[in-house]
Amino acid sequence: MACYFLCCGRAVPRRAALHKPRAGAAGCHLQTHPPNKRIASTFLHALAKEMDRSSLRPPLRPLVGVTACLKENGRGGWHHTVGDKYVRAAIQAVAALPVLIPAVGPEFGEDAAAMTEALDRLLDSLDGVLLTGSPSNVEPYHYGGEQSRQGTAHDPARDATTLPLIRHALDRGVPLFAICRGLQEVNVALGGTLHQLVHEVEGRRDHRSPKSSDIDVNYGPAHDIEIVEGGLLHRLLGERRVQVNSLHAQGVDRLAPRARLEAVAEDGQVEAFSVPDAPGFALALQWHPEHRALENPVSKKLFDAFAAACRSRAASRLVPPMRAAAE
Numbered sequence: 001m002a003c004y005f006l007c008c009g010r011a012v013p014r015r016a017a018l019h020k021p022r023a024g025a026a027g028c029h030l031q032t033h034p035p036n037k038r039i040a041s042t043f044l045h046a047l048a049k050e051m052d053r054s055s056l057r058p059p060l061r062p063l064v065g066v067t068a069c070l071k072e073n074g075r076g077g078w079h080h081t082v083g084d085k086y087v088r089a090a091i092q093a094v095a096a097l098p099v100l101i102p103a104v105g106p107e108f109g110e111d112a113a114a115m116t117e118a119l120d121r122l123l124d125s126l127d128g129v130l131l132t133g134s135p136s137n138v139e140p141y142h143y144g145g146e147q148s149r150q151g152t153a154h155d156p157a158r159d160a161t162t163l164p165l166i167r168h169a170l171d172r173g174v175p176l177f178a179i180c181r182g183l184q185e186v187n188v189a190l191g192g193t194l195h196q197l198v199h200e201v202e203g204r205r206d207h208r209s210p211k212s213s214d215i216d217v218n219y220g221p222a223h224d225i226e227i228v229e230g231g232l233l234h235r236l237l238g239e240r241r242v243q244v245n246s247l248h249a250q251g252v253d254r255l256a257p258r259a260r261l262e263a264v265a266e267d268g269q270v271e272a273f274s275v276p277d278a279p280g281f282a283l284a285l286q287w288h289p290e291h292r293a294l295e296n297p298v299s300k301k302l303f304d305a306f307a308a309a310c311r312s313r314a315a316s317r318l319v320p321p322m323r324a325a326a327e
């Protein structure tokens, strides 16, 4: 990138201006002398060329962390896994570059300082975090719940990663978009609790998915949600009632103190909340907008909002050299 300083009335390349201060001058700096036409046109011509070049470049893809699960591979080994639909949504609906976040929490054990340092290092490099769904449940001890029913799938490594990650990302204003298990993790991370089997709760319907071999059946419309008037979701969608899919057995019991209710199902089950005191975008959904995201107008609006927040962070995080030189 061509970068010039108008130094002592002359346009000099940035490297010269920064490294060869004039005798008697307290280092080279931008002069306020009105430069002569030739110097100004040289500088502006270089700037225009650079701007033309930058306008030809594809828009910057924000880096979005996508949380992974730790699953046995059936041969005595373990894999860090993410559903392809989350990766595709990050690429296609957020126009981002997905970066998988492995379930590394246990590596840091009880060393909170080391975990914080690792999370800072990670979040310094990310423009957003997408908290994915998973068939596994958050372990009940994280929210004072009763022991899970026999045979319930858990993922302690993922819990040990996402719960501190969520708190750190929210505090640092890193845009956060949580889906299904991701919503449950945010609620638990912020001090809320979960129903472990919503369909066994008095007055609640069964929120589990059909057991079809057709993904479009399992992720198809399942019920309406009522959107809280004046909230973030209402502002983003402009509607008070939409249809969503439903693939969960757990659900919010007590909403975390920092969470703001955004939508409920017809049976009163929490379907979305935001975190208004977080400096950045923070929205958690119990349903799955990532399935055929661009074909669903509701999903597209939500991913558009998350994408805008990620782009804004990327722009502020990656200061162009020109602006850095001028500062």
Ligand SMILES: N[C@@H](CCC(=O)NCCCC(=O)O)C(=O)O
Binding pocket: 083, 132, 133, 134, 135, 136, 137, 138, 179, 180, 181, 182, 247, 248, 249, 250, 251, 288
């Ligand atoms: N296990 C929790 C969370 C449910 C969930 O995330 N379902 C989606 C799983 C598959 C996918 O990622 O789409 C619960 O049962 O409530």
